[in-house]
Amino acid sequence: MATAAISDTLLSQLRSILPDEFTLTDDESLDHYSHDETEDLKFLPSVVVKPRTTGEVSAILKIASSENVPVTPRGAGTGLSGGCLPVHGGIVLSLERMNSILEIDKANLICVTEPGVITQVLQEAVEQAGLFYPVDPASRASCMIGGNVAENSGGPRAAKYGVTKDFVLGLTAVLPSGEIIKSGGKLFKDVTGYNLAQILVGSEGTLAVVTEIILKLLPLPKLRLMLMVPFPTLEDAARTVSLILRDGLAPSAIEFTERDAFLAAKEQLGKTVAYEQAAAQLMIELDGNEQELIDTHAERIGEIALENNALDVLLAEDKKRQDDLWAIRRSFGEAIKLRSVYKEEDTVVPRDKIPELMTRVKELCAKWNITSICYGHAGDGNIHVNLLKENLSDEVWERDLDTVIRELFTIVVELGGTLTGEHGVGYIQREYMPIVKTNAELALMKRIKDAFDPQGILNPGKIFPQGK
Amino acid sequence: MATAAISDTLLSQLRSILPDEFTLTDDESLDHYSHDETEDLKFLPSVVVKPRTTGEVSAILKIASSENVPVTPRGAGTGLSGGCLPVHGGIVLSLERMNSILEIDKANLICVTEPGVITQVLQEAVEQAGLFYPVDPASRASCMIGGNVAENSGGPRAAKYGVTKDFVLGLTAVLPSGEIIKSGGKLFKDVTGYNLAQILVGSEGTLAVVTEIILKLLPLPKLRLMLMVPFPTLEDAARTVSLILRDGLAPSAIEFTERDAFLAAKEQLGKTVAYEQAAAQLMIELDGNEQELIDTHAERIGEIALENNALDVLLAEDKKRQDDLWAIRRSFGEAIKLRSVYKEEDTVVPRDKIPELMTRVKELCAKWNITSICYGHAGDGNIHVNLLKENLSDEVWERDLDTVIRELFTIVVELGGTLTGEHGVGYIQREYMPIVKTNAELALMKRIKDAFDPQGILNPGKIFPQGK
Numbered sequence: 061m062a063t064a065a066i067s068d069t070l071l072s073q074l075r076s077i078l079p080d081e082f083t084l085t086d087d088e089s090l091d092h093y094s095h096d097e098t099e100d101l102k103f104l105p106s107v108v109v110k111p112r113t114t115g116e117v118s119a120i121l122k123i124a125s126s127e128n129v130p131v132t133p134r135g136a137g138t139g140l141s142g143g144c145l146p147v148h149g150g151i152v153l154s155l156e157r158m159n160s161i162l163e164i165d166k167a168n169l170i171c172v173t174e175p176g177v178i179t180q181v182l183q184e185a186v187e188q189a190g191l192f193y194p195v196d197p198a199s200r201a202s203c204m205i206g207g208n209v210a211e212n213s214g215g216p217r218a219a220k221y222g223v224t225k226d227f228v229l230g231l232t233a234v235l236p237s238g239e240i241i242k243s244g245g246k247l248f249k250d251v252t253g254y255n256l257a258q259i260l261v262g263s264e265g266t267l268a269v270v271t272e273i274i275l276k277l278l279p280l281p282k283l284r285l286m287l288m289v290p291f292p293t294l295e296d297a298a299r300t301v302s303l304i305l306r307d308g309l310a311p312s313a314i315e316f317t318e319r320d321a322f323l324a325a326k327e328q329l330g331k332t333v334a335y336e337q338a339a340a341q342l343m344i345e346l347d348g349n350e351q352e353l354i355d356t357h358a359e360r361i362g363e364i365a366l367e368n369n370a371l372d373v374l375l376a377e378d379k380k381r382q383d384d385l386w387a388i389r390r391s392f393g394e395a396i397k398l399r400s401v402y403k404e405e406d407t408v409v410p411r412d413k414i415p416e417l418m419t420r421v422k423e424l425c426a427k428w429n430i431t432s433i434c435y436g437h438a439g440d441g442n443i444h445v446n447l448l449k450e451n452l453s454d455e456v457w458e459r460d461l462d463t464v465i466r467e468l469f470t471i472v473v474e475l476g477g478t479l480t481g482e483h484g485v486g487y488i489q490r491e492y493m494p495i496v497k498t499n500a501e502l503a504l505m506k507r508i509k510d511a512f513d514p515q516g517i518l519n520p521g522k523i524f525p526q527g528k
Numbered sequence: 529m530a531t532a533a534i535s536d537t538l539l540s541q542l543r544s545i546l547p548d549e550f551t552l553t554d555d556e557s558l559d560h561y562s563h564d565e566t567e568d569l570k571f572l573p574s575v576v577v578k579p580r581t582t583g584e585v586s587a588i589l590k591i592a593s594s595e596n597v598p599v600t601p602r603g604a605g606t607g608l609s610g611g612c613l614p615v616h617g618g619i620v621l622s623l624e625r626m627n628s629i630l631e632i633d634k635a636n637l638i639c640v641t642e643p644g645v646i647t648q649v650l651q652e653a654v655e656q657a658g659l660f661y662p663v664d665p666a667s668r669a670s671c672m673i674g675g676n677v678a679e680n681s682g683g684p685r686a687a688k689y690g691v692t693k694d695f696v697l698g699l700t701a702v703l704p705s706g707e708i709i710k711s712g713g714k715l716f717k718d719v720t721g722y723n724l725a726q727i728l729v730g731s732e733g734t735l736a737v738v739t740e741i742i743l744k745l746l747p748l749p750k751l752r753l754m755l756m757v758p759f760p761t762l763e764d765a766a767r768t769v770s771l772i773l774r775d776g777l778a779p780s781a782i783e784f785t786e787r788d789a790f791l792a793a794k795e796q797l798g799k800t801v802a803y804e805q806a807a808a809q810l811m812i813e814l815d816g817n818e819q820e821l822i823d824t825h826a827e828r829i830g831e832i833a834l835e836n837n838a839l840d841v842l843l844a845e846d847k848k849r850q851d852d853l854w855a856i857r858r859s860f861g862e863a864i865k866l867r868s869v870y871k872e873e874d875t876v877v878p879r880d881k882i883p884e885l886m887t888r889v890k891e892l893c894a895k896w897n898i899t900s901i902c903y904g905h906a907g908d909g910n911i912h913v914n915l916l917k918e919n920l921s922d923e924v925w926e927r928d929l930d931t932v933i934r935e936l937f938t939i940v941v942e943l944g945g946t947l948t949g950e951h952g953v954g955y956i957q958r959e960y961m962p963i964v965k966t967n968a969e970l971a972l973m974k975r976i977k978d979a980f981d982p983q984g985i986l987n988p989g990k991i992f993p994q995g996k
Contacts, residue, residue, distance in 0.1 A: 167774050167880035190776065214717045223717055225726065226694060239968040246878040248908045249682045249691055249949030251730045252957075252964050253991055254973045258693065258726035262719045279776040306635050308658065308747040350821055410714040412635035440716045481717035489720075496720050500707040505722045507979035511972065523721055 066106035066150065070127050074109055074151075077119045082110040082157070093152045096137040096144050097199070097393075098488060099403060103145045105132070105152040112157045114232060114240060114271040121269065122238030124151055124517055131236070132519045133265040135175065135207030138199040140393075140404060141486025143211065143264045147521035153269060155206050162272070164189045170229065170246050171275045175206020191277040194221035194312070197482070198390040209270050212262030214482035216313035216345070216389075219305075219439030221278070223482070225261040232272035233260055236513045246274060259508070264484050266519045267512040281347040284312075285354050286376040286385060289365045290338030294318060294422070294434075296369040297340035298415035301438040303364050304344070305411055309357050314439030315343040315389055316414070321435045322388070324395035331388045331395075338371055342438070343389060345382075392435055400431075401449035403461060407472045408481030411441040420471045421445055428464050442481035469495045485523045493525050502528050534574035534618065538595050542577055542619075545587045550578040550625070561620045564605040564612055565667070565861075566956060567871060571613045573600070573620040580625045582700060582708060582739040589737065590706030592619055592985055599704070600987050601733040603643065603675030606667040608861075608872060609954025611679065611732045615989035623674050626739060632657045638697065638714050639743045643674020647681075659745040662689035662780070665950070666858040677738050680730030682950035684781035684813070684857075687773075687907030689746070691950070693729040698742035701728055701735075704981045714742060727976070732952050734987045735980040749815040752780075753822050754844040754853060757833045758806030762786060762890070762902075764837040765808035766883035769906040771832050772812070773879055777825050782907030783811040783857055784882070789903045790856070792863035799856045799863075806839055810906070811857060813850075860903050868899075869917035871929060875940045876949030879909040888939045889913055896932050910949035937963045953991045961993050970996050 074083045084090070085107050094104045111117045124131045130150030137144055146152050159176035166189055173182060179200040186193050196215035197203055207213070209231070214223040230244025233256075243256035260267055291297040301314050318340045325331045335341065344361060346354045362373040376382050396402055409417050418434065421443075425432040431450050436443040447464060449457045469479045469492055478496050480489055493502065506524060509516075542551045552558070553575050562572045579585045592599045598618030605612055614620050627644035634657055641650060647668040654661050664683035665671055675681070677699070682691040698712025701724075711724035728735055759765040769782050786808045793799045803809065812829060814822045830841040844850050864870055877885050886902065889911075893900040899918050904911040915932060917925045937947050937960055946964050948957055961970065974992060977984075 165878075165880075167770060168878050169773070170878075212717075212719045212723075218716055222694075225723070226690075235968070235972065239972075241966070241969045241972060243969070245946065246944055247876050247946060247949070248686050248879070249680075249876050249905075249910045250946050251680045251732075251948050251950060251952050252946045253953060253961065253969070254727055254735075254976055255680075255693070255730050256969070256972065258729075259722055259976075261726075262723050264719075267722075279778065302635060305637070310747065350818055353818055353821075408715050408717050410633075410636050410638075411716070412633075437717075442717045476714055478713065478715060478718050478720045480719050481715070482719060484719050485721060493721065498709070500703070501709045501711070501721070501724070504703065504707075504709060504724065504979065508722055508727075508976060511975035511979045 066129065067127070070123065070129060071107060073123045074107065074120065077116055078109055078111060084108040093134065093154065094145070096139045096142060098140050098142045101142045101145055101487065103147045104149065105146040106149050108152045108154060110154045110157050114234060117153065117234045117269050117271050118238045118240055120153060121234055121236055125237055125515060128515060128517060130517050130520050133269045135204035135210065136202050138203040139207065139211065139486065140483040141480070142488050143484045143486035143522060145487060147487055155204065158271060161185050164191065165246065166191070168246055169277045171277055173205055173273050173275065175204060175209065175270050175273060177205050179203050179205050179208055186277055187280055190280050192280040193227065193275060193277055195224050195227060198393060205273060206270055209261055209273055210263070210265045211482065211484045214437065214440060214442060216315050216437050218437060219314060220310050220312045225258060227276045228257055228261050228273065229276050230274035231257040231260055231270050233268035233270045235268050236515060236518045244274060264486060264519065264522055266509060266522050282349045283351055283354055284345060284347045284382060285358055286382045287344040287358060287361060288333065288374040288376065288385065289342045289344065290335035290371040291340050292338065292369055292371060294340045294418045295415055297342055298418045298438065300342060300365050300368045300370070301414055302412045303368065304361055305439065307360065307364060309361060311344050311361070311439060312347045313345040316438035316443065317341050317343065317435040318433060320433040321392045321396070324399045324433065325388055325391050328395040328398040329391050331391060333388060334374060335371060343385060396433055396446050399448070403447045403465070405445045405447065405465060405468055406480040406483040407445055407468070407477060408442045409472060409475040409477030411439070413475040413477065414438050414441060414443065417443060417475055421468065424464065424467055424471065428460055430464060440481070441477070465492065466495065487522055490523055491525050534597065538591065538597060539575060541591045542575065542588065545584055546577055546579060552576040561602065561622065562613070564607045564610060566608050566610045569610045569613055569955065571615045572617065573614040574617050576620045576622060578622045578625045582702060585621065585702045585737050585739050586706045586708055588621060589702055589704055593705055593983060596983060596985060598985050598988050601737045603672035603678065604670050606671040607675065607679065607954065608951040609948070610956050611952050611954035611990060613955060615955055621737060623672065629653050632659065633714065634659070636714055637745045639745055641673055641741050641743065643672060643677065643738050643741060645673050647671050647673050647676055654745055655748055658748050660748040661695065661743060661745055663692050663695060666861060673741060674738055677729055677741055678731065678733045679950065679952045682905065682908060682910060684783050684905050686905060687782060688778050688780045693726060695744045696725055696729050696741065697744050699725040699728055699738050700740035702737045702739060704983060704986045709736070712742060732954060732987065732990055734977060734990050750817045751819055751822055752813060752815045752850060753826055754850045755812040755826060755829060756801065756842040756844065756853065757810045757812065758803035758839040759808050760806065760837055760839060762808045762886045763883055765810055766886045766906065768810060768833050768836045768838070769882055770880045771836065772829055773907065775828065775832060777829060779812050779829070779907060780815040781813040784906035784911065785809050785811065785903040786901060788901040789860045789864070792867045792901065793856055793859050796863040796866040797859050799859055801856060802842060803839055811853060864901055864914050867916070871915045871933070873913045873915065873933060873936055874948040874951040875913050875936070875945060876910045877940060877943040877945030879907070881943040881945065882906050882909060882911065885911060885943055889936065892932065892935055892939065896928055898932060908949065909945070933960065934963065955990055958991055959993050
């Protein structure tokens with residue numbers, strides 16, 4: 061374990077690389093970089109640095125290595141697992157100033173970008189060029205593409221398009237030693253040695269600091285259609301997801317939402333939908349370039365839904381209405397946070413196990429007398445289970461929560477799933493890793509960590525259970 | 529470096545795990561497992577073992593570890609870089625008996641398979657279920673899916689569908705220590721720790737032995753159409769590829785072939801196409817479910833081709849004719865091998881650099897008075913450059929070849945490409961790795977190798993240049 065003490069020598073070394081305005085030690089700045097969007101976490105860094113170039117990142121890491129000081133890379137701080145928090149203090153390395161889109165290469169359908177670009181900014185820029193970057197986390201208006209790479213972010217469209225890793229063709233990254241490496245390129249095939257880019261995607265900033273990203277793009281689909289489908293029970297909605305997928309239809313998103321998420325959005329944010337009292341709703345997006353094909357698929361999906369007790373099938377054809385519905389969908393996290401102390405779990409199971417997952421989550425929560433609100437990317441098997449404290453006493457909540465989470469993950473594993481689909485292990489899930497990973501697997505991951513970061517200075521205290 | 533000596537003790541240990549018929553030491557067997565499809569390589573193993581289960585693979589590796597004997601995993605032996613050859617002797621571990629498709633999961637569009645299944649057998653089995661595994665190496669009738677994972681195989685359809693890594697959702701693998709690890713699952717999202725599955729794909733059997741593979745499948749496209757488009761010059765054909773891709777059309781394959789590949793197929797195998805004297809031809813495949821959409825795209829592609837001097841645009845609509853054309857395409861490797869001593873290079877560049885690559889390859893070969901035949905997956909930027917000895921003396925061929933290859937790779941790197949797109953580094957390309965990888969990158973890869981294989985017993989002598 062590296063030490064978190066920051067000497068005056070270190071500080072002056074950092075200030076020889078970056079102007080004072082980008083080497084921050086004032087209380088307000090340290091506070092700002094001490095938390096992310098995860099519930100109830102706060103860890104103060106000793107210093108925050110904001111480099112602009114790969115070379116500056118390299119110089120900072122060389123200093124940190126030589127002084128054996130922890131470095132925690134950070135994007136926009138929208139993470140939900142504490143992945144960017146300096147749990148052992150030291151340096152927070154913010155990539156926010158590395159925010160240029162370097163190239164949108166229309167000939168090759170490729171984008172080259174720095175990590176600090178806001179995901180939505182990137183998406184809109186490539187759309188201007190008639191291209192499409194489909195990975196669409198709920199936080200897209202504020203999260204950064206570098207954070208998406210670190211967490212292998214998903215979002216609702218993974219069902220059809222995949223997750224961040226499926227779009228990363230190449231990376232430039234800086235090792236904790238300060239060495240700069242590249243992997244991949246503007247290439248759709250590359251087997252020259254180990255795929256370092258793919259091990260970096262989803263490594264949560266524990267192996268290297270990514271400073272440049274080469275992304276595959278797609279032609280922009282010209283048409284989109286959304287269906288809102290309310291159901292009288294969770295099971296009806298969950299079963300319908302499986303049947304749609306089994307039918308060979310390929311919606312770009314199938315979002316599952318139970319009533320209380322919509323009600324929270326209404327109560328806290330004033331956002332409403334039709335059929336707000338339905339037990340659950342599916343929000344299904346279709347995209348493509350052929351109106352007839354989209355209509356045929358929408359009709360078939362509607363039939364399947366109605367055969368499975370759907371209360372209605374509502375179409376949202378114009379972009380404004382679709383944007384409104386997505387805005388409601390993206391507000392659930394904030395709405396639930398406003399409603400109660402809570403804990404969000406990012407469960408993922410094989411897609412046909414969603415009905416059983418829903419049934420068993422509700423049984424579990426009934427047993428422990430805990431309110432749960434479930435929503436998420438049913439088309440990818442990825443359901444966010446929010447456990448709410450509400451009227452429980454602090455004592456009961458603190459006593460039971462860990463056990464409930466362990467029982468939840470045990471159910472997930474029995475169904476062939478795992479404990480995080482897109483939020484990452486970070487700080488908050490690390491002690492649950494032995495539920496899904498063997499000692500041999502954890503030890504191998506630790507050896508890989510050591511291969512990148514022999515001193516253990518990069519984002520310490522993440523992914524691995526304490527003592528592993 | 530592990531030792532290759534095989535003691536009687538080791539042999540009796542192996543025979544305590546496997547019956548004698550699957551622990552082979554006779555000359556004929558050793559000879560059979562001493563080569564693959566790479567030009568002119570032969571390395572004899574001391575013993576060949578053929579386990580049937582993950583447990584047996586584990587037991588074999590435990591013995592090999594404790595005796596410090598090299599183990600080289602092997603699929604069908606169709607590789608083109610010597611990746612499965614026991615260059616330091618020892619044990620060849622053939623996965624050929626692990627040849628069951630374990631599950632075709634229609635509900636989740638997923639297949640679970642052992643590594644020894646022939647790729648074409650797997651493709652046909654999933655097609656029977658109305659599903660599609662698009663990764664389609666030319667050797668698909670004889671190569672194995674485990675070898676495809678080891679090499680991250682591509683084939684012609686990567687342009688639209690991606691390569692093997694894009695379909696691997698999970699793996700079971702055995703470490704050189706005998707420890708069994710799993711990574712991923714029937715899951716479309718998973719960020720619980722480092723993505724071990726993705727570092728194993730393309731690692732050429734140097735990190736672990738893969739014994740079970742979970743693959744994503746797609747709905748089977750109902751319709752296919754093929755266009756054969758002859759051109760008067762290579763440049764016209766190459767430029768047309770870029771223009772098709774830039775136009776936002778998404779063919780499932782764009783194959784580029786120059787005249788001499790067709791002529792070799794005719795002379796050596798009696799296979800002919802129309803316009804056999806055209807300097808180059810594009811073979812373009814479109815697939816989908818909407819005839820009208822396919823026809824529209826085909827028409828647009830035809831227009832672009834004719835605007836760029838295409839001599840004709842021929843349609844192959846029925847499956848029989850398409851299969852015949854693909855059979856001709858797949859025969860080029862064999863036909864060239866029959867024509868002359870040769871060396872095949874597996875260049876890959878950004879797709880819009882194909883015209884420049886073609887021009888510079890021909891200039892290079894003219895300079896060195898070497899005949900070249902180029903063909904390959906232009907839609908992916910992946911061109912196989914075959915350098916033919918033909919009438920050159922042995923002395924000139926042996927003197928110049930290495931220099932020509934180095935100059936070729938230097939061109940490729942200048943164009944933003946790399947030295948192998950899908951064949952792997954293996955044994956034959958390892959000394960060229962410093963052309964594309966820095967010392968820091970190679971050293972990091974070596975530390976990753978050590979994390980998996982601290983004794984260095986698994987497939988030694990591959991990927992890394994000697995002394996690295």
